Amino acid sequence: MEKSLHSLSLQFGTSEQTGKTKQTELISSKLMADPRIGKAKELLAAALKEYSSTIDAVRSADPVLVPQYQEALARLAVARGGAPYFPYITSGIGNGPFVELGDGSVKLDFIVGIGVHGLGHSHPAMLAATVDAGLEDTVMQGNLQHNSGSLAMCERLLGLANQHGAKLDHCLLSTSGAMANENSLKIAFHNRFPAFRVICMDNCFAGRSLALAQLTDRPAYRAGLPKTLDVDFIPMFHPADPEGTTRGAIETLKRLLARHPGEYACLWIELVAGEGGYYPGTKPYFEELCKICQAHKVLVIFDEVQTFSRLSQPFAFQHFGLDAYADLVTLGKITQVCATLYGDRLKPKEPVLSQTFTGATASIRCGLAILDELESKKCFGQNGWNVRRHQYFKSKLEQLAKKYPGKLSGPYGEGMMIAFTPGDGEADVAKDMLMRLYNLGLMGFLAGSNPNRIRFLPPPGVTTEQHIDSACGIIEQAIREMGE
Ligand SMILES: Cc1ncc(COP(=O)(O)O)c(C=O)c1O
Structure with missing residues (x-):
């Protein structure tokens, strides 16, 4: 945690004057080197890890929390002039691509605010950088x-x-x-x-x-x-x-x-x-x-x-x-x-x-x-994490496409941008599938028109093959539901 703070402030931090023994040090450098700050950051990181690490799988909502969550969603719809696309307000904590919502449910977030949270939710490096800021x-x-x-x-x-x-x-x-x-x-x-x-x-x-x-x-x-x-x-x-x-x-x-x-x-x-x-x-x-x-x-x-x-x-x-x-x-x-x-x-x-x-x-x-x-994390390069995760996700989606002909085609995209076309790609089919995925615990989003696709932007820094397996398990569940 110390490193990032120092690497920025050291651009102006200390300088030795030639021929003199005097060292100049900025007050900001002294602040950052203060052991109280290091200690506080360690405590914060340990507390976050303790709670965040318990969020490690998709979970359904806690019925006790549902009424107040629904009420918050209704207030949000009024305040922002329309309901949010998904009934989604986070509790403020997650773990990698998993995120806890205000109703106690946990979603596998493969859209991350449309490609924003590159290290997923509650990453320790984000806490450290925010404290430094x-x-x-x-x-x-x-x-x-x-x-x-x-x-x-x-x-x-x-x-x-x-x-x-x-x-x-x-x-x-x-x-x-x-x-x-x-x-x-x-x-x-x-x-x-x-x-x-x-x-x-x-x-x-x-x-x-x-x-x-x-x-x-x-x-x-x-x-x-x-x-x-x-x-x-x-x-x-x-x-x-x-x-x-x-x-x-x-x-x-x-x-x-x-x-x-x-x-x-x-x-x-x-x-x-x-x-x-x-x-x-x-x-x-x-x-x-x-x-x-x-x-x-x-x-x-x-x-x-x-x-x-x-x-x-x-x-x-x-x-x-x-x-x-x-x-x-x-x-x-x-x-x-x-x-x-x-x-x-x-x-x-x-x-x-x-x-x-x-x-x-x-x-x-x-x-x-x-x-x-x-x-x-070596995300880049021909054999980098982004390419390898793409190949893995692609092969899994291809298997689903083979197993359920006509229900899913593709996949499309490159690297950590991946999409498939549900059914015939009609808008109502895509929306139906997207919402089923959401209710089953997987977050993606729509893309394109004619055909309409479901896209994923998994967080590149933290997505593992196990996360992709869970996502594909949920996609298969949704396909089955739609066939019933
Ligand atoms: C390719 C592309 N350009 C520009 C934008 C606009 O970015 P912002 O929403 O931050 O204004 C987006 C947002 O989705 C995008 O995907």
């Missing part, structure tokens, strides 16, 4: 408030991004994936003025701001909203017709560029369509499109808000070998704080980027601790 002077960091964690996070993300040859020099932190994408679009437009159009792929999702609603290929998500941007769509790669979809995308892109010369600022890409249904592209497909964009001076933005840390490399653009094309990259979710990475040549010349908040001190420290843990 509580000892810092401010809750939030921002453009007039940089603590050493901001510096550490920016450098860490840039180091990871550039390890295979990308040239991303700067990192702008922000509090949401939407804001990271907004910032990337601003940088692209600013550098390509007066270009005003964007190219996206069919089926994509970019976030919930007014501008991003235009990029997102879901008409319902922009119902009643004014048009803010000119966006054109090209076909996404489809494994059922790799050559046809690749050719179709290239032809459409060329046609658009010829029809609107000089009007496109950027191509914005999700390398695995997340919300859209877990459709990954391939290197040749993406590379062709990126090359054409480069030739036309159209900037390439990779949105890694959902993919970051889930494939064989920290970044999906590294997984697909597209480092040479990464003009701008956005990320978020699992890092707890979001970011826009870009090259120095794109640095805006006017003050178009700024925010009061770049992130919470705790989010930044927790994000760094998650990155430490994912690297030390």
